[in-house]
Amino acid sequence: MEQHELNKLRWHCTRRALLELDITLGRFLDNGFNNLNETQVKTFIDLVAMEDHDLWALISGKVEATDPLESEVIVAIRKH
Amino acid sequence: MSIPVHKYDVVIVGAGGSGLRAALQVAEAGLKTAVLSKVFPTRSHTVAAQGGVAAPLGNVNEDHWMWHMYDTVKGSDWLGDQDAIEFMVRKATECVVELEHYGMPFDRLDNGKIYQRPFGGHSQNFGEKPVNRSCAAADRTGHAMLHAMYQRNVRANTQFFVEWMALDLIRDDSGAVVGVTALDMETGEISIFHARAVIFATGGAGRIYASSTNAFINTGDGMGMAVRAGIPLEDMEFWQFHPTGVAGAGVLITEGVRGEGGILRNCDGERFMERYAPNLKDLASRDIVSRAMATEIKEGRGCGPNKDYVLLDITHLQPETIMKRLPGIREIAIEFAGVDPIKKPIPVVPTCHYQMGGIPTNYRGEVVVPQNGEPSVPVQGFYAAGECACASVHGANRLGTNSLLDLLVFGKSAGESVVEAIKDGKLPMRPLPEHAADSSLARVNRIDSASSGESMHEVRAAMQRVMQAHAGVFRFGEDMKKGVKEILEVAERVKNVATKDKSKVFNMARVEALELENLIEVAKATMISAENRKESRGAHVRDDAPDTPEHPNGRDDANWLKHTLWFGSDNHIEYKPVQLKPLTAPSVELKTRTY
Numbered sequence: 213m214e215q216h217e218l219n220k221l222r223w224h225c226t227r228r229a230l231l232e233l234d235i236t237l238g239r240f241l242d243n244g245f246n247n248l249n250e251t252q253v254k255t256f257i258d259l260v261a262m263e264d265h266d267l268w269a270l271i272s273g274k275v276e277a278t279d280p281l282e283s284e285v286i287v288a289i290r291k292h
Numbered sequence: 293m294s295i296p297v298h299k300y301d302v303v304i305v306g307a308g309g310s311g312l313r314a315a316l317q318v319a320e321a322g323l324k325t326a327v328l329s330k331v332f333p334t335r336s337h338t339v340a341a342q343g344g345v346a347a348p349l350g351n352v353n354e355d356h357w358m359w360h361m362y363d364t365v366k367g368s369d370w371l372g373d374q375d376a377i378e379f380m381v382r383k384a385t386e387c388v389v390e391l392e393h394y395g396m397p398f399d400r401l402d403n404g405k406i407y408q409r410p411f412g413g414h415s416q417n418f419g420e421k422p423v424n425r426s427c428a429a430a431d432r433t434g435h436a437m438l439h440a441m442y443q444r445n446v447r448a449n450t451q452f453f454v455e456w457m458a459l460d461l462i463r464d465d466s467g468a469v470v471g472v473t474a475l476d477m478e479t480g481e482i483s484i485f486h487a488r489a490v491i492f493a494t495g496g497a498g499r500i501y502a503s504s505t506n507a508f509i510n511t512g513d514g515m516g517m518a519v520r521a522g523i524p525l526e527d528m529e530f531w532q533f534h535p536t537g538v539a540g541a542g543v544l545i546t547e548g549v550r551g552e553g554g555i556l557r558n559c560d561g562e563r564f565m566e567r568y569a570p571n572l573k574d575l576a577s578r579d580i581v582s583r584a585m586a587t588e589i590k591e592g593r594g595c596g597p598n599k600d601y602v603l604l605d606i607t608h609l610q611p612e613t614i615m616k617r618l619p620g621i622r623e624i625a626i627e628f629a630g631v632d633p634i635k636k637p638i639p640v641v642p643t644c645h646y647q648m649g650g651i652p653t654n655y656r657g658e659v660v661v662p663q664n665g666e667p668s669v670p671v672q673g674f675y676a677a678g679e680c681a682c683a684s685v686h687g688a689n690r691l692g693t694n695s696l697l698d699l700l701v702f703g704k705s706a707g708e709s710v711v712e713a714i715k716d717g718k719l720p721m722r723p724l725p726e727h728a729a730d731s732s733l734a735r736v737n738r739i740d741s742a743s744s745g746e747s748m749h750e751v752r753a754a755m756q757r758v759m760q761a762h763a764g765v766f767r768f769g770e771d772m773k774k775g776v777k778e779i780l781e782v783a784e785r786v787k788n789v790a791t792k793d794k795s796k797v798f799n800m801a802r803v804e805a806l807e808l809e810n811l812i813e814v815a816k817a818t819m820i821s822a823e824n825r826k827e828s829r830g831a832h833v834r835d836d837a838p839d840t841p842e843h844p845n846g847r848d849d850a851n852w853l854k855h856t857l858w859f860g861s862d863n864h865i866e867y868k869p870v871q872l873k874p875l876t877a878p879s880v881e882l883k884t885r886t887y
């Protein structure tokens with residue numbers, strides 16, 4: 213990913229409506245994001261585009277992801 | 293260098309609840325309307341609001357706008373302006389019904405009417421007993437509200453500039469506001485938005501504190517821009533705190549945890565609330581619990597290596613109870629405190645939640661300033677609504693669910709005022725002053741060209757520490773004096789912030805440095821106004837203004853029943869009277885606030 217794309221992704225991760233997401237997504241960008249493979253990066257970008265409450269429901273485990281790729285990335289986010 | 297100029301009838305900065313409501317009013321009147329937002333509209337912080345929006349619909353039990361008015365005045369500890377409060381509560385039903393017509397999926401009663409739930413501080417018959425006044429859409433009230441209004445704005449042809457950050461107000465020689473400068477984050481370019489009127493709806497500034505329930509976006513940009521343009525800020529000493537935010541993260545732990553038997557403990561493991569509130573203990577009101585926690589920490593009985601938090605203990609509850617009755621709490625504790633609350637207590641601190649002060653407006657949403665001995669003279673072309681504005685309906689403390697109502701009523705009112713003024717020919721398109729963008733360009737250039745200087749992260753953290761330590765939920769005279777000195781020192785450091793990233797496209801470091809320039813104005817306003825107000829009132833509670841027979845709750849109406857106006861140019865303070873006369877209703881007479 214180019215630097216400006218990363219910058220934009222960081223903006224989309226850390227200027228959310230929910231503080232819970234600002235913190236978890238920011239932390240993941242700093243610590244876990246670099247370990248994702250290309251497909252996982254795409255999935256992560258799709259997740260980041262979700263509505264705040266829906267995404268937080270997935271990360272906090274209130275709702276289980278149905279797509280296996282999604283749940284892989286969610287598990288990675290939860291670890292950080 | 294020539295700067296692109298966009299021309300609109302009306303420019304609205306902010307796409308949260310207040311901005312979208314204002315935009316709708318002007319766009320549906322056929323005016324050419326632009327809305328600027330740092331994020332996509334439905335990512336605005338309004339989405340976080342879950343509790344609901346207050347309106348005296350009387351769908352569940354009998355209600356009346358006069359009772360809602362009484363509750364709001366009392367909640368404000370009599371600092372709210374009663375004309376604005378009457379205006380808000382009388383418009384509440386209309387605004388909620390309108391929202392319903394825009395497609396807001398409110399929870400319903402069996403008879404099809406909007407369901408209403410009770411909320412702290414809202415009562416029937418002037419404080420007699422609780423009333424169901426809050427209208428909600430499940431636990432997504434703010435989210436549903438923004439979606440309904442966004443769709444409606446698209447239909448009305450409102451033009452959205454998403455990921456554009458407004459930088460400064462543009463005022464002409466007469467002082468009239470004629471537009472804003474703004475940064476397109478995608479390209480890094482700066483433009484001018486030239487307009488007949490500008491409405492600010494930029495939300496709060498909770499990120500001035502180290503511990504805040506507010507999302508990172510709440511950096512007080514509207515207030516910063518107003519201050520740089522010579523507009524004072526009103527009543528900035530008043531911030532509402534929530535007792536239990538996760539230490540370090542700020543994420544809210546609901547009151548329900550104490551309701552289910554959660555116990556607050558200090559470093560000795562003592563259940564300290566027994567000393568402060570022998571009867572209600574951990575279930576005492578928010579203010580009392582927050583103050584007790586702050587006292588424990590201040591007196592050295594906090595926990596952890598820095599002794600800067602207390603513990604919320606639910607380890608004595610059955611795991612099944614925690615999972616069943618407190619869903620989500622275990623996840624929050626694990627995620628943000630790194631502890632499993634079934635096994636270990638959760639570190640918590642009183643956490644900044646809501647800003648009662650802001651840009652001074654009247655109930656028409658016009659920004660007003662003192663001029664030639666008059667306390668409230670409208671600034672031509674400048675309007676504000678929502679958390680960034682101070683109308684003032686919340687006074688010294690806000691009632692839950694009254695903020696979403698404030699967004700709807702004053703967003704609409706600001707929009708209506710603009711439409712009327714344009715119709716009456718009172719808001720012509722005034723020429724742009726020469727060099728309209730110079731000061732914004734200079735600010736951005738300084739950041740871009742600084743080759744060395746302070747780190748934005750360090751200076752921001754220093755500001756947040758000063759505010760948390762000296763302008764927290766319980767305030768001490770000497771501390772606040774120290775706080776004023778320290779925050780002015782931090783303000784000097786802000787001028788020296790340099791960033792490493794010099795790129796143009798989506799340069800987040802640059803944006804954050806610009807946000808910090810706004811945060812620091814709000815921090816100074818808060819610290820200086822707090823030190824200056826020598827009484828306790830509402831959310832501003834001083835150790836040296838205690839509860840006495842002459843001054844119940846420490847409130848001193850003879851000297852302090854007045855609004856603070858802080859001026860950023862030289863940090864001086866002026867006052868303006870509280871409007872005790874409502875529009876039509878009898879005045880709510882001064883009384884001691886007890887619940």
Ligand SMILES: Cc1cc2nc3c(=O)[nH]c(=O)nc-3n(C[C@H](O)[C@H](O)[C@H](O)COP(=O)(O)OP(=O)(O)OC[C@H]3O[C@@H](n4cnc5c(N)ncnc54)[C@H](O)[C@@H]3O)c2cc1C
Nearest residue numbers: 306307308309310330338343344458495678679693695696
């Ligand atoms: C966790 C939480 C729960 C809450 N629950 C409730 C509740 O149940 N009921 C209630 O009444 N109140 C509640 N509140 C308070 C209420 O949600 C807020 O006061 C309210 O949503 C603020 O709305 P707003 O329109 O003023 O601003 P926001 O919704 O914060 O929107 C601000 C807008 O301004 C834009 N903006 C800011 N600066 C700039 C700039 N420089 N350039 C361009 N755009 C900019 C942002 O992008 C955003 O679109 C809650 C608050 C919190 C923190």
